[in-house]
Amino acid sequence: MRNTLIIGFAAILLWSACKSGSDKKTLPIYGNRQPVTKTVDGKQVTDTIYQTIPPFKFVNQYGDSISNKTLNGDIYVVDFFFTTCPSICPIMHRNMLKVYETFKSTGNFKIISHTIDPKHDSIPVLKKYADKLGISGNTWWFLQGKKEDIYTIAEKNYLVAVKQDSSASGGYIHAGYFVLIDKQKRIRGSYDGTDPKQVDELISDIKILQAEPDQMIVQ
Amino acid sequence: MNWKLGCVLIAFVAILSIVACQSDENLEFKRYYSSGALVYQQHCQNCHGTNGEGLSALIPPLSDSSYLRKNLSSLPCYVKNGLKAQITINGKTFEDAMPANDLSPVEIAQVLTYVGNSFGNKLNTIDEQLVQKSLAGCK
Numbered sequence: 001m002r003n004t005l006i007i008g009f010a011a012i013l014l015w016s017a018c019k020s021g022s023d024k025k026t027l028p029i030y031g032n033r034q035p036v037t038k039t040v041d042g043k044q045v046t047d048t049i050y051q052t053i054p055p056f057k058f059v060n061q062y063g064d065s066i067s068n069k070t071l072n073g074d075i076y077v078v079d080f081f082f083t084t085c086p087s088i089c090p091i092m093h094r095n096m097l098k099v100y101e102t103f104k105s106t107g108n109f110k111i112i113s114h115t116i117d118p119k120h121d122s123i124p125v126l127k128k129y130a131d132k133l134g135i136s137g138n139t140w141w142f143l144q145g146k147k148e149d150i151y152t153i154a155e156k157n158y159l160v161a162v163k164q165d166s167s168a169s170g171g172y173i174h175a176g177y178f179v180l181i182d183k184q185k186r187i188r189g190s191y192d193g194t195d196p197k198q199v200d201e202l203i204s205d206i207k208i209l210q211a212e213p214d215q216m217i218v219q
Numbered sequence: 220m221n222w223k224l225g226c227v228l229i230a231f232v233a234i235l236s237i238v239a240c241q242s243d244e245n246l247e248f249k250r251y252y253s254s255g256a257l258v259y260q261q262h263c264q265n266c267h268g269t270n271g272e273g274l275s276a277l278i279p280p281l282s283d284s285s286y287l288r289k290n291l292s293s294l295p296c297y298v299k300n301g302l303k304a305q306i307t308i309n310g311k312t313f314e315d316a317m318p319a320n321d322l323s324p325v326e327i328a329q330v331l332t333y334v335g336n337s338f339g340n341k342l343n344t345i346d347e348q349l350v351q352k353s354l355a356g357c358k
Contacts, residue, residue, distance in 0.1 A: 086265070086266065086318045087265055088265060090265055090266045090268075090274050090277070090278055091265050093274065094268065094274050097275070129277070131276075132275055132276040132277045132315075133274070133275045133276070133277060134275045134276065169318075
């Protein structure tokens, strides 16, 4: 009698623990937003337009051209680095490897690392870097392009500071953020890529995004 | 009675001096090692990792004891001037350049003592004199 009571109690506890664990956390949507009122079926409907990543065009380590359209329908993580970086890049990519290993076999997921030193980091240099890092396939792309394009998209769109500075070690200063972009090309998170704890958070946030319905309306 | 006391006293002093000498050596090691941990954090950890694990085939790990032992006299030069050569660590080849580090001889001795006695390595104290001697012979 007493045993059944205890078992019953434990079962309830376990159930409630599971329940609170599945409480869904939603990720914020960053950037400017503006309300738009349109008429649908004779009714006035107010919609919100969120800031999104504008069109871009770069080339990856295989020499393939990669544009915003290539990433349609993908959740992706962005960072900025250069292959000869002696400061934070090795830590960032040591941590990014964890993200890569976690999601490399799931579809609709990409990592894109832009070089901020396109003069040195040619496509063969990026390919060699990827090979040595142990990256193959098409989950993690190392992108090269026009310097102005890279710096503009970094600062204006992904909100990551980058700068050429001969006094800094390696010749560049840049922030080690990993920026999380959803399937609608909106910024959903920004994480310090040098901090393993924040990278773990990024991994769990990607899982939340993957579970999000494609056309979720967030006010 | 008196000679007995004398013997005990002599034995006691002898034991004391042995203990003192040992702990002196031990103390020196600890000082080098703990300062070396700080130098490591500031100058080496970004690339070589918190646990000396390196990064894939880009940055070598620091856990190859036999490499460290074999190249002991060159290590201070590598730390100070950087390294641009192909090396084999734990059976894997590494060819990317390591940048130079502007460290004083004592800092080099400290960081080498730290690395040489972490990550599974056991090389004892690499002191400043040894480093000075090695640095004089850098190519």
